[in-house]
Amino acid sequence: xxxxxxxxxxxxxxxxxxxxxxxxxxxxxxxxxxxxxxxxxxxxxxxxxxxxxxxxxxxxxxxxxxxxxxxxxxxxxxxxxxxxxxxxxxxxxxxxxxxxxxxxxxxxxxxxxxxxxxxxxxxxxxxxxxxxxxxxxxxxxxxxxxxxxxxxxxxxxxxxxx
Amino acid sequence: xxxxxxxxxxxxxxxxxxxxxxxxxxxxxxxxxxxxxxxxxxxxxxxxxxxxxxxxxxxxxxxxxxxxxxxxxxxxxxxxxxxxxxxxxxxxxxxxxxxxxxxxxxxxxxxxxxxxxxxxxxxxxxxxxxxxxxxxxxxxxxxxxxxxxxxxxxxxxxxxxx
DNA sequence: ATCTGTGCTGGTCAACCTGTGCAATCCGTA
DNA sequence: TACGGATTGCACAGGTTGACCAGCACAGAT
Numbered sequence: 034x035x036x037x038x039x040x041x042x043x044x045x046x047x048x049x050x051x052x053x054x055x056x057x058x059x060x061x062x063x064x065x066x067x068x069x070x071x072x073x074x075x076x077x078x079x080x081x082x083x084x085x086x087x088x089x090x091x092x093x094x095x096x097x098x099x100x101x102x103x104x105x106x107x108x109x110x111x112x113x114x115x116x117x118x119x120x121x122x123x124x125x126x127x128x129x130x131x132x133x134x135x136x137x138x139x140x141x142x143x144x145x146x147x148x149x150x151x152x153x154x155x156x157x158x159x160x161x162x163x164x165x166x167x168x169x170x171x172x173x174x175x176x177x178x179x180x181x182x183x184x185x186x187x188x189x190x191x192x193x194x195x
Numbered sequence: 196x197x198x199x200x201x202x203x204x205x206x207x208x209x210x211x212x213x214x215x216x217x218x219x220x221x222x223x224x225x226x227x228x229x230x231x232x233x234x235x236x237x238x239x240x241x242x243x244x245x246x247x248x249x250x251x252x253x254x255x256x257x258x259x260x261x262x263x264x265x266x267x268x269x270x271x272x273x274x275x276x277x278x279x280x281x282x283x284x285x286x287x288x289x290x291x292x293x294x295x296x297x298x299x300x301x302x303x304x305x306x307x308x309x310x311x312x313x314x315x316x317x318x319x320x321x322x323x324x325x326x327x328x329x330x331x332x333x334x335x336x337x338x339x340x341x342x343x344x345x346x347x348x349x350x351x352x353x354x355x356x357x
Numbered sequence: 358a359t360c361t362g363t364g365c366t367g368g369t370c371a372a373c374c375t376g377t378g379c380a381a382t383c384c385g386t387a
Numbered sequence: 388t389a390c391g392g393a394t395t396g397c398a399c400a401g402g403t404t405g406a407c408c409a410g411c412a413c414a415g416a417t
Binding site: 038041049086087092094095097100104128131135142143144145173174175182186 | 200201202203211214215218219243246247248249250251252253254255256257258259260261262263264266268279282283286287289290291292293294295296297298299300302304305306307309335336337338339340341342343344345346348349350351352353
């Protein structure tokens, strides 16, 4: 359940866009801005959440703002017989690992790491490769954020107009 | 303003954690769960937001749930004289580009791309490399999400206990 | 043409929450 | 000991929520 895909329409898209710009807004205010009935907004929101299109409204913590100014992408090569899951478990224990994916191509896992500074990044990477299931790590440091993570344009482009 | 770093304490961390698990919760309910006064919760939240530690409470849209099941990481090599900004502008026009960073090492820009399917990914990449400022693209496809994007463990580990 | 399910509308209701202001209290530091 | 900053408890008015309902419009099925 929830793993299906949802086809958005214009109202859904406007709703998400509006919530994106003014997140703490209420359902009533949303209905006013969108010029629809309050119940409609409630129903749409419920549906989007129920179907998994919207995961949640969690506070978006900015790592850089709480002292983790260095972002890096690390490609890991793993010892196959250990399996991805075991390695994933190891990575999950390290708070600085913000996400991890298995990937195609050279390297087996790509993960996003943050650290307080370059020297601190070294510590984190040492911690990662300290696990015997990991053979090697290739580190790429992010210098500047050209496009911060966003989904708004995607939402806008993804609905088929009524 | 907002680009400084904030030192969290235990209450901040608990507050963020609680908001993470139950995002639609109100300030009053938060204060009850944390066993502090409502005004304190409000003050803390305001401060966290004002200092940039929390960027917002936007709806977290799941690309996979609205039809974009393929995630990939693309490394771009650019023609230096065009400059990063021009390329960033081009990338920003493509909705499927969810984020982009300048990076160290081989390649100049790393970006995260989603697409409806592998064939669709080809279309998006063609669109990206169609710009003359971009020399080459190396594509890595994400097969599975071992660790979905998270900041909770980071927040937990980042405060110095009172 | 009629029926039917679905979604939207506009309205009501009681209960609750928010934003705001204020005086009192606590606590670390000068 | 005195000060400033943070926290607490309390109060108020106004707005919001969740739940409900009847009416209506529309598309598809009969």
